[in-house]
Amino acid sequence: MKEKSFFSILLNLPRLIFMRETRGVALVAIKQLGLVTIIKILFKTVTRTGFVKSIKCVFTFKLDDLLASMFVSMWDVFGDREAIITGEKRITYKELKDRVLRLANGLQALGLKPKDRFAELLFNGNEFFEALFAGSLIGCPMPFLNWHLKGDDLAGAINRASPKILIFDEEFYDDVVAIKDKLTTVKHYVMVGAKLKDDVILYEDLLSKSPNTMPKISMALALNPYSGGTTGAPKNVNYFDGFGYLISDTSEKPKTSLKEYLTLLVKQVSFTYWFGAHKIKDKKSANIRLLMPSPVYHAASIIGWTPLLLHGATGVAMRNFNAEELLKLIEKERIGWVFIVPTIIDRLLHLPDNVKNKYDLSSMKSLICGSAPASPELKEAANNFFKERGCKNDVFHEFYGSSETAVVTTLIPEDYEQNPKRLASVGKARCGELGIYNKEEARWCASNEQGYIFNRTMMTESLKYSGSPEKTKSVFEFVDGVRWFDDGLIGYLDEDGYVYLTGRVKEMIICGGVNIYPNEIERIINNHHEVVDVAVVRAPDVDLGECVAAVVQPKKGSTITKEDILDHCRKSGLHGFKIPKIVEFSAELPRHIDGKLVKRELEDKFWQGIERRG
Template sequence: MQAEKTFSGMMRALPPLFRMDEAKGLGRTFKQQWGGGGNTLKIVLKIFTGGQGLLKNLRDLGRVKVGKIVPNWSLAMWEIFDEREAGVDGDRRYSYRELKDRVLKLANALQGLGVQPKDRVATMIYNSMAFLEILNATSLIGAPMPFVNWHLSGEELRKTINLRTPRVFIFDADLLEEVLKIKDGLGGVEHFVVLGGDGPPPQGMLSYEELLEKAPATRPEVNFLASLNPYTGGTTGIPKSSNLYDSLSYALSDLAEAPRETFENFLPYTMRAFSYFYWFGGDRICDPVSRNIRSLIVTPVYHAGTAAGWAPCFMLGATGVFMRKFDAEEFLHLIEAERINWVFVAPTILQRVLALPDEVKKKYWLGSMRSLICAAAPCPPQVKRDINRLFMERGAHGPVFSEYYGSSETAIITILLPEDYEEDERRINSVGKARCGDLGIFVEEEGRWAGPNEIGRVMGRTASTLALRYPGSEDKLHESIRIIDGMEWYDDGLLGYVDEDGFLYLTGRLKEMIISGGVNVYPLEIEGMILRHPAVFDAAVVSMPHPDLGEVPIACVQLHEGKDASADDILAFCREEGLHGYMLPAMVEFFPQLPRHIDGKIIKRELEKLYWKDVERKG
């Protein structure tokens, strides 16, 4: 059943919606981040009176046509905030007044290039303020914005871009050489726009800054669609495109495609999807100078998880501080220098920070931090403890580590907060409880839902999964959507269990599970044990062939620089920590560096192929 937006349906849905704790928390968050009740009232009034005027806005609202009303939200914020810092990009600082002018110019420039609602404007750029400019401009005019991974090259890059057939492709000047190699194979791209660079762009391409210079800073023809369009699955072949612009926009847009759920049932999922602003402390965080969230954006903007870092800038008036490329010491320096109180990271970032010499870590005051949000890959519990210890030693008021589980398809499902593991220290081993969607553990072999502490397949149900489509590869949807007891669930291919209090513990990916002599072996459990060894920096457990058992686990280990340990040391440590039998690695091998994707996930297929070369693979 698809959602049909009607005024009567909206009126029925709103009373229970506003009674939700998540709605109340979001209300407090907007009030806090928008600068109090006075500013909030001004912004709300401008939303309903701006643009086409109060009467036409009310008429459209009565028809549940909001595409020309919602842009007033952003425009009102920018006008009210005015000289508040919108972003910091290297030595350059941008006010909200400047952001507004540049966004309006870009929106008009894109429409001047022929961009229509639902046309794609793809980007392949490093972390910079230009990301917020393009995101806001494309959202105003309803043009999805595919985030292209700048690590891709050649045929893989060409296929990834062509999957979404963008009309405009904006890319960083440092990536020009890669783009030129495939330019002739990008038949759908009408305009190539170069961001940055010292000289003029090549013939047939446009300069980003020149586009802005020639365009007016006036209100464009607006038709709102939150334009975020990340890719997913990029470590295992050509990525798929995730239509988050539909699911997260549906209640706020006339362009978004309807979810596979009634409007009244879908709205609470939308409210829960955005509730992470509140759960991660948005109703309390207040910089002493700018009075808002100040977010350090360090993970690549093409990664879906990075939205947890930039979304407060998009919706709440936060200040975004951009790191073009990650450096562990600079990360600490920027937290101190820019009074950072909110950051999204992958676990590998925390590991690199903790690996810094003590004298470097002690140079920086980190007392401004309130929410350090981690996701994208499993974070070892000891890393969680150690990063809390570092921040509290350097001035933080208490534990700062938070975590979520989600994906490009689901957005956020579970959230782990400091108060969770302060109440019960065992919970630090979990990824939190379902706060932004529904969660279930399904025992596939028996066709039933699991009980507490019983391992099964992790199933999620969120606003994003209910509208998921994979534009350009729609046929892939059936691989992950399941109908169980008449309801639609998303299967992420993960295994885990939920305890009596609803906290989710991940045990690994189904495709990574090792079946040794008929016994299921979960690599994540072994990796977590090995990572407790003081000499170990990183670890990955993969399968290797065995003549009798079929396959057995092998531990691939990267040591801390300057520390030593032998294979026997690692195995003895595992035994002391309780690993035995099939769970004990059959072998330990050492690597100078384990292959990790930039989002923090270990690329295990590169390790496994070392051991399965010329061997017939398991079923």
């Protein structure tokens, strides 16, 4: 029997059905779509594909045509429901279907074949999702380019993915022209905008000249994000293999059994259940209405717009983030689901009272935070902020994961309502497997014992960095014959299985032979009432090798001094080498777009002309 076949899936069904995650995924689908709508979608799918062909697709497990028909049928059924809203532009599912089919045919006319890539350099908006869905229908991965990159950094990111077509917003025209001679694989440039430029195909022209019929189908989810690049060049990550293996013959087989792959797949997609998608339904539009304030190119933001992909949600895209505009859109568009980073919460909290109190935020149900550490105090403040503006229940949800793993853990309100101490955790490993490993002694750590965080998810079992086979190999460790992804983080599990992150290996400070992790020091300094943020980094020390340096961002108008910081650290329980030897102040700390501190930039200043570790 072939490993991936109708009968092999059938054999695994009884086991999968008894998983809570499976029942949760089904519950979300039923609550969001409804049984009548599900039946309509299935009927249209079979009608569009043909009854005999549909049966053949199932029994031969060649699902490309069937799944493509299902997505298009879903858009048919949703019809005039709003799909994507960007400013004054409101695209319905009927319009989305027409535009996706035209783009898919247009891309094929430009020469794209299954497994060829086309990259996007687009702001948040309907064009991003049209390209994503079009690429999925024709089996072409779409690298998500970071539009903050310029020059050689942008050229390098594009070349690592080897796309044949680049779709970009006209605001990036000059950036693209500046690196055009350095791009080794791009043959066609498609620009979103109205001004015709040399050697560029206008996006809307491509759509208008292409038919809105079904293209030649080779279904594979086109998800192809990059790692954050905070510790090096962004690496292109192959989500299309992890998510696509079950439905597409163009996706590579994961490095695990079908049984385990199916388990990890169900666990991964269950994040919609853990984040309460089954509890959210707008009274007017009868669906989830979600907001996208962070750049959609970032891997973590996929959590924010998955209901748009699977459940007929209405997505409201913010082209550029603005704290008050976010509140305004929550009220105006009745937003119930949003992915944010801790920096966004901080910006909301620091708005003037007369601005914060103007808006009714009672529609919010799931405020999903990730991508960077959030303190327990910030999490509690987020809940209070929304409760004071109309929400009846706690809204803060969190996940730990990375571009390589996708979601691993989830922290949900029930966790910390039962035990407030869990606010310091990132939840339980509900969407993957996680263990704490002692590398020096080659054993798994006991509860509350600190060690290296190892993960296994659907994504890690297929992980491959484009153009970096050695890097791919280097991030895995084998324990008792099982392959684990080493995320470069340090942490521990408590007695109940909650995960606590305590540091990053590359940020570890070795002071006089003592290992010091910045997280604890940062948390304590951040608790000072005159501090907005802090970054703790390594600095050279003649006697000790390295020492603790704290770069503090004080509140505007603050007169806080180094001695104030040191005194606060001592009173809060820090001692010895953990007390910062260097304290500096900065009006604004450098941050990556996903909210993570760019510590390397701060650390470089201390190490100029000195050789350092890592």
